[in-house]
Amino acid sequence: MSYDALVIGGGLAGCSTAAQLARRGHSVLLAEQSTYPRHKLCGEFLSPEAQSSFRRLEVLDAVRDAGASMMTRTLLTAPNGTATEHALPDSALGLSRHYLDQLLFQHACTAGVDGRPGTRVTEVQGRLDQGFSVTVGAETVEARLVFGAYGRRGHLDRTLDRPFLEQHTPYVGFKAHYTGPSAADVSNTIELHSAPGGYCGLSPVEDDRINVCWIGHTDALTDAGGTPAAMLKESLRQNPVLDERLRGLHRVSDQFRAVSQVPLMPKSRFAGDVCMIGDAAGMIAPLCGDGMAMALRTADLVTPLASEYLDGRRSASSFRSAYRTAWSNAFGRRMRLGRWIHAAAFRPGAARFLVQSCRFLPPFARWLIRTTRGRGELPYSN
Numbered sequence: 463m464s465y466d467a468l469v470i471g472g473g474l475a476g477c478s479t480a481a482q483l484a485r486r487g488h489s490v491l492l493a494e495q496s497t498y499p500r501h502k503l504c505g506e507f508l509s510p511e512a513q514s515s516f517r518r519l520e521v522l523d524a525v526r527d528a529g530a531s532m533m534t535r536t537l538l539t540a541p542n543g544t545a546t547e548h549a550l551p552d553s554a555l556g557l558s559r560h561y562l563d564q565l566l567f568q569h570a571c572t573a574g575v576d577g578r579p580g581t582r583v584t585e586v587q588g589r590l591d592q593g594f595s596v597t598v599g600a601e602t603v604e605a606r607l608v609f610g611a612y613g614r615r616g617h618l619d620r621t622l623d624r625p626f627l628e629q630h631t632p633y634v635g636f637k638a639h640y641t642g643p644s645a646a647d648v649s650n651t652i653e654l655h656s657a658p659g660g661y662c663g664l665s666p667v668e669d670d671r672i673n674v675c676w677i678g679h680t681d682a683l684t685d686a687g688g689t690p691a692a693m694l695k696e697s698l699r700q701n702p703v704l705d706e707r708l709r710g711l712h713r714v715s716d717q718f719r720a721v722s723q724v725p726l727m728p729k730s731r732f733a734g735d736v737c738m739i740g741d742a743a744g745m746i747a748p749l750c751g752d753g754m755a756m757a758l759r760t761a762d763l764v765t766p767l768a769s770e771y772l773d774g775r776r777s778a779s780s781f782r783s784a785y786r787t788a789w790s791n792a793f794g795r796r797m798r799l800g801r802w803i804h805a806a807a808f809r810p811g812a813a814r815f816l817v818q819s820c821r822f823l824p825p826f827a828r829w830l831i832r833t834t835r836g837r838g839e840l841p842y843s844n
């Protein structure tokens with residue numbers, strides 16, 4: 463089997479890139495190791511600029527029709543409960559990955575992509591100038607371009623020998639859906655509560671549910687006894703506002719979703735000649751709530767460049783350098799600021815200072831909110 467492009471991973475970056483390339487007339491194989499629908503660890507807050515990517519992909523109405531909730535405000539609290547509330551620059555959406563990823567995968571297949579759920583990619587060999595040979599499930603597939611859209615960290619990072627793996631990362635993340643009387647208080651607001659050992663987001667999704675998702679230090683998990691419920695109780699609920707909210711909510715997910723070793727360090731845009739998109743190219747700190755919008759945006763950035771390469775209108779080296787430049791221009795500043803705020807959120811004094819600064823200097827808060835996300839505009843014409 464031979465394709466113009468092979469996309470590894472059917473999350474937001476993979477589905478969007480596959481669909482957009484297929485719409486431009488390229489043959490695309492999209493391999494996803496899990497089957498849909500499936501729950502996935504994520505805060506499920508779709509920041510405002512995600513909507514322009516959805517519009518471009520022609521799925522915005524479908525996302526809304528799936529029951530996405532709408533948010534217009536953000537509430538930030540420090541570990542001692544100091545709070546500040548602000549308007550978002552535009553409305554944001556909340557939809558669980560259970561629905562969203564399946565919707566995007568089906569959209570890609572409708573656009574002509576050969577989508578294969580339940581199919582893991584285990585090996586990639588080759589280069590842009592020779593073409594690639596890829597082990598997809600039990601098959602070997604040839605492709606001219608390969609996209610790594612397999613998320614924040616995977617076994618392929620090891621086989622591709624990516625340097626970021628050498629750095630230690632001490633973060634764990636958990637998520638579950640909740641419901642109850644407090645759900646109404648969160649109905650149009652994304653809340654972010656900082657606490658000793660981590661920070662926790664609350665955001666509404668479909669069916670009057672609240673996504674409760676947090677990232678914390680492994681030490682806080684160990685000190686609490688090793689379970690997510692204990693970590694929430696012993697560490698995060700020391701924040702009185704979060705504690706009060708959770709008193710009015712009960713968990714409806716049968717279990718917590720968990721991830722370990724969340725890698726927030728810089729990554730390369732290419733591993734060998736495999737083109738990395740979404741989290742595989744670089745993951746923004748979760749408190750920015752911008753990872754999914756960025757995953758969609760990498761698809762919007764890379765598609766026209768990849769299409770020009772496949773059509774013979776751009777050389778391999780021009781494709782590589784244009785994508786690297788486009789990525790840095792779009793995300794470089796936001797990634798650095800996100801790392802800085804993430805570090806502050808883990809220090810109670812710094813978190814308090816940040817929240818108080820936002821409270822007494824609303825223009826500073828507006829600047830922070832805007833600078834940790836994009837404007838939803840494309841530097842290329844489609």
Ligand SMILES: Cc1cc2nc3c(=O)[nH]c(=O)nc-3n(C[C@H](O)[C@H](O)[C@H](O)COP(=O)(O)OP(=O)(O)OC[C@H]3O[C@@H](n4cnc5c(N)ncnc54)[C@H](O)[C@@H]3O)c2cc1C
Pocket residue numbers: 470471472473474475476493494495496503504505506507508509581582583584611612613614616618635636663675676677721724739740741742745746748751752753754755757
């Ligand atoms: C605690 C936490 C909270 C977050 N909260 C938010 C939030 O509220 N808002 C937001 O915008 N972002 C949030 N994020 C970030 C967001 O989840 C990611 O940025 C986003 O999912 C990246 O999308 P992606 O398509 O790059 O990768 P993913 O969505 O991770 O998709 C990768 C896909 O590749 C598949 N895959 C992996 N390996 C293989 C393989 N070898 N073969 C085939 N398939 C494979 C996986 O099964 C997966 O479906 C959060 C992250 C964390 C850790």
